[in-house]
Amino acid sequence: MAGAASVAVGAAAVFGEAVASADTMSVVPELPAGVPSLHGYDAPAIKAWTPETDPFAKYFRSRVPLAKRIRTFAPTQANPSLTPNPQLLSLSNDYVEPNNKVVMHPYGDSFNAYALRFWQYLDTFGSWHGLPTFGQIDAPDPHFGVVNPPNPTWTDAAHRNGVLSLGAWFWPRDPDEFAPLVERRPDGSFPVADKLIEMATYFGYDGYFINQENQFDPIDPAEALLLQEMLGYLTRTAPKGFYVQWYDAMLLTGVVEYQNEFNTKNSPWIISDGTRICDSIFLNYDWSQERLQRSHDYAISLGLDPLQTVFAGTELAMNMFSQPEDPRWIFPEGMPVRTSWALFGTDFPFTLATGDKNTVEGQRQAYVYERQLWSGPRQDPAHAGRLLPPTGTDNANPERWDGVAYTNVEKSTVGCYPFVTRFNTGTGQKFFLRGRLASEQPWFNIAIQDLLPTWQWWVRKADGSAYEGLNVDYDYDLAYDGGTSLVVSGALAADAAVELRLFKTWLPVRKDVELNLTYATGRADAESHLRVGLTFADSPTKVTWLEVGKSNSRGWNHRCLSLGCYAGRTIAALSLGFRSTTALNDYGVHIGALSVQTADRRDAPRQPRGLTVDGTHVDGDTATVYLSWVLSRNGVAHYDLFRVATGANGTDGAAAAGTPTAGAPAAPDGRQTRPKREWIGRIFGDAFVVPDLKRQGTETSTCIELVAVSPLGVTSRAARTTFNWTR
Template identity: 30%
Template sequence: MSAPQARNDDEVRRGGLSRRGFLVAAGAAGLVAGMAGPAWAAEPAAAGSIAPVWPGTAGGFPGFEVDTSAKIADLLAYVPEKDPDAKFWRSRVPLAARIPALTQAQAQPALDPRTRATNLSQVYMPLTSDQARYNPSDGTDYAVTTQHADKAAEFQYVRYGTSVNVYVPRFSQYQDIFSGWPASNESITCLPNPAYVDTAHRNGVIALGAIGNPYMSAGDPHGFLAQDESGRFVVGDKLVDLAAFFGFDGYFLNFEESVPVAQVAKIMAMFGAMKARASQLGLKTFHLQWYDSLGVDGNLSYQNALTAVNEGWLLDGHCDTIFLNYWWGQPEVDSSVTQAKKAGLDLLNSAFFGIEMEGGGWQGQPPVDPTGYWAKATAPVPANGSAPAKASVAMFDAVQDTVRWSRQQAADPSVPAIAAATYDYERRFWSGAAKNPAAPVPAGANFGAANFFAERSVIGSVPFVTRFGTGQGTAFYLNGDKVGDAPWFHAGIQDLLPTWQWWTKPYAGGNGSALTVDYDHTTAFTGGNSVTISGKLGPANGTEVRLYKTAISVGGSALTASLVYQANAGSLVSLGLTFQDRAGATEWLPLSGAVRENLGRWTRATVDLGRFANRTIAALSVGVHSRTGVHDCLVRLGELIIDAPGRCRPGPKPLGFALEKSAVNSARTAAQLRLTWELDNTVWYYDILRHHPGGGCTWLGRISADAYHVSAMPRVGQEKMTSLSLLPTDFHGVPGLEATLDFRW
């Protein structure tokens, strides 16, 4: 394909900000563009491309490398406010507060909710890859090719894109800290992927970048520990400034090298100065997590426990937590408990015992089922709360091994087969062998994260709105209408997903077998997928699907609950509420008697919660049952809202909607666009739509930010002008007034 032709801003005529009908029929077949971002190829963008480049990209690798004086000089010279690409990589989603634990409503009530989990991981792993092949016929043919770095980085440094060949994780509810791990270079300051920062923050998860093996030559003005004439740590300040600008919460610190002992105090002083600068900048969270490598004596020494050699990073070094190295067992856990008491540290909050899940299928070894590693976690955290927890747990690298293992288990090497194996495995990894976090672990089966960590939630007030979106799809829907036929992925627009995937049990005291629950990417109400409940259903096997952990006070004012769903004949749907004052029971509201609205193939049922005044909802469920004979059940869930009535007025038009730059391909059949606008903090997300000459529209993308790059907006026939609109949606799920502009081909 020929290089695109760059165009000047003055070739675009700004359109009026008129209100359009919110949703019109989908565009002409074959003329649909999906959301697209830059496809990272470990090299600078091609000439003429206007795709935003990852911050700090230089020398063919994305990010700021910090292992030489020259590279640190580049880091210090970088000013994101002057980088025209930087705005495309900012996370603008604030860190949500998590609700208090209610152990009686947990899937595993005996688990200590104070036990925490950190996940040091790559992001957006490709489902298929030639980076590694394992031949199960003889169990020996395993090789990592020289292309590993490029393949691992294929999606690592994009925010969103149009491929189906990518894994988007779905289990933030068992994590407390997420650290982005660079694909192939450990001497790097790695900014976390903003899509993952968005979804982490939405779920109350702290998101960290990574700093590895910096150049710390004493006295070098461009060394990691360099200070200016006033004593200011210039690199430390820059690192804090990057976190403030790009919207993440601190750094994972991986210093796997020895240093002169005098430098240890200087490193600690620099970390203290970073904390002070974060406070000056008004950052509510700035977290430093130390990796158990460099000791306070200056020697590289993996302690594998909390000891006098590494505890100083917590006591005097201004680090919040420590990620302990992997070679530990029960003796190291027990000695850490003793050491923590001596030092006055809370081990559950400060020490994470690392599990090297990346070790399966890496460095010349064939892949192994990484869920087997969970057995190791029983030393700091006895499974299912069978004994008091002693410390917390860190994972490295759950995302990579989820995909690597699943590639070997797939029915065939196709993307659909590997995707099915990956998401099936992912559910076992997090929810346990039964793929139900409340179910006991079968004899001989491997544990899951849900056997060690209590589920977390941020749903503590209204409005609560979810469309169950996983952050990917093979099409895109708005209010039940398909407005995009292209595949897409964007973890940053993932909804708050069900807390339990999937906690099923008999409906209303029945004793029948549970129906099956899964995500369905063949149809959606809004987004790329719905949730399906399916199987053989009869009077004896109604199923409760417990969906969300909440702490929503009904208070003295009325709230309403609405569910958008589809149900085939004979399948009855009810909304279930569990209250804090009766955490062991579900109170059912049949939707057959609710206020119903016909939305085409979907139905919206709304129920008044006024009768529950002054009670607090601890969990939300959906029940499916039948009064007739056994039949095939198919129920789809498209949207769930808990809100107060009367809060549904459309918000104002976005301000400043503009085309910063465009590029049209040589055939003049598609255009790249760089779009910007003013961020409104009352907006949940923005959708970008293109309108067709004969009516209809095509979805181009969604983001919770103020800048978006469209990689391929198609031209309809020989149209001379394309009308674009920016549609905001507020936190009540209500679309606002659109801003528009016209693009001239």
């Protein structure tokens, strides 16, 4: 069994050389190959936890702060009649990468991983995973922890979209006695609760989903009461914004007895004698209209808001698009919403699709299913709603599903300058920088996912009706920054004005505000047939169109449009428009970047400090490199990492497109040389693990560069370090 002692010993073994005397500090430790997996924690490991003794903890931190969401504004909603008050929680797996029953990687060098594209409907995301304790991943019968933190890169993406991120507690993960988890000190404090808060603070997440569900071995009633007391202590002691949700399973008697509604038996897990225990409850799935109404009324009788406190659960992992409990019962037509909503298993579209997930085509159907899950069977949030009755034997049929957009309001964090998106979805088969290919290595890393369109896809004619001639998707073959661009293709009818509504915003315009668009048509001197649309809060039924004009390049074109003439007004939505005087049957345009910014935010960040090789693993001509540096939040959106190509004379090189790197070698005529750099990673943080780095020729050392990048893409001068291929 891997308890506190094994974690501490493991950490010492892994990082032992890092604490050597000063004269040996240049020798980096030998660390495991590949990006480390997160692990779970049992009671002894939780109680003994510190960042210093938790192996690889520094590489599992989310450093992206929780973004503030903008005000709701009904006129720009896909369905203006919806109320924004109901909350939505997703309890789900993360990447669904192969073998993720026991592993949870923050990022990696594979394309076979799922990245959620629909944060805009969620208020809370819980990482439902389960992980072995440290050192147990490869065991024949691994020992699982009771608690697993959320994947930090998913926390990054969640926070960027204003969504809370929760870790998970699940019993029975641990065959040991339950008592160590609920140990209470003489002063009334709980060591496990204190450490859970400390872990969440260090790793950067927002709370826990508590699933106490041992159906076959009831907990002692006294220990069940201690758990209730501990959760109340956790809620009272945690910092502001900390969130705890309870699953409708165990009663105070220690016996699991699902209530399927909020009532006197499970309410003590939420409030007891006026003391708040948990923030909300996830109701088990077997609810009805009557049970939901009773839950609503009972919450009010306790002085609780049912839309903040009670979440009716929907079992997507098992039932997918065909649900025995109709979600419309939560949102009865013509009546107040009864409760909020919780979804279990929103990752099912990726497993439902049967293609080869290592290919774009193999993943394409998965993301069609995902759009149908969130936007409805027509993949259009403005026309959500099922086409067949909700319950049937064909539970993989999206026509039985309304789509989340049918009942829940889309939300946004686009409320300050600069707003920038390059339509990077968080996975790729290549990586591009400034429109140039920077790596041909497949990758996944949702931590660097951009803010994606609020509506996927809301394509309409001038009269508001749906337009079906154009297809919208993400393209993996061509991108401006990251792994994907937005591609619009299909047919344009003559003189048909088509709008693709993209982002919900709340951007007050000043004199110095400008909009920048990067696009490619594939033809120089070609009419783009492209417009940018602004919907202002003071006139929400009208779109103000700005013409983009002709392309001046076969590659990426850049247009800067001043918005100063609209100063004093507020942009409530951003759109793209498409119009041609003649019919076009083969129209196509790629959108590489879109930003709304002030004209004075173009400063380069400072050169990164403290770039260090923490350790390596070299296996022949392949290496894993563990890196860290000093994080700066001043004007930095993310950090990019590069390996510098070795020249024929054994010298390393300078920066790729952009400012030459400081200290780059000089050519014989005195000019700086500019050999290629290969992109090897991106993160907003202070640590990164580069897996599968290939040795070039007979090089004995490799130079790695770190560049800080501003929100507008301005790069700092590079910091440099090297590692040796021989020890």
